[in-house]
Amino acid sequence: MRLLIFGPQASGKGTQAARVAEHFRILHISTGDIFRENISQETELGKLAASYMNDGNLVPNEVTNNLVKNRLEEEDCAKGFILDGYPRTRNQAEFLTELNHKFDAAINLQVSESEIIKRIGARRICENCKTGFNTIFIKPKVEGVCDKCNGKLIIREDDKPEAIKKRLSLYHELTEPLLDFYREKGLIVDINGDPIMDEVYAEIIQKLSA
16 A cells, blocks of 8 residues: 655644554655655765755755655565655655556545644743643643753744744645645545544544545
């Protein structure tokens, strides 16, 4: 089985991808992991990617495409995989199509803006040791106080509602053309991502197994 998964920040995409991979006994391939592995091993593409990232620039499509291509050509991918974090652009989707991997489905986690704002808005970080907490899922023992160093827990600027809305707007701007691309191919499986994690997972498995 070969799968793609899409979803905005705080949609639970990485968690669901890992669970789906375990259920179907396929690989969970994260583009973040691909970048980290190539950079740590100092491959030529890894060095090239790092040169852009270290300057605060986006890694060009050509570099990202080739990193993914190389990973998917490895032997362990033959048993199937779920690709998390790629493609992000129409260019990348078209490149992936040219690799002739026949995909079974593209999971689309649909989460309401209000739910995303609630989830991200619940994040807290210690201003001293930078330990992360969440007032919904990982609550500190004392409200507003870090368990590790007793530092003050704060909300990062990019986790405030206006910043979240800007990121969501950018996600939809970039992702809608991708969803249309895969919807035309009949691959999109829409999933309601608002409920609790186990309910979302159950819907994914039920629809993929139908």
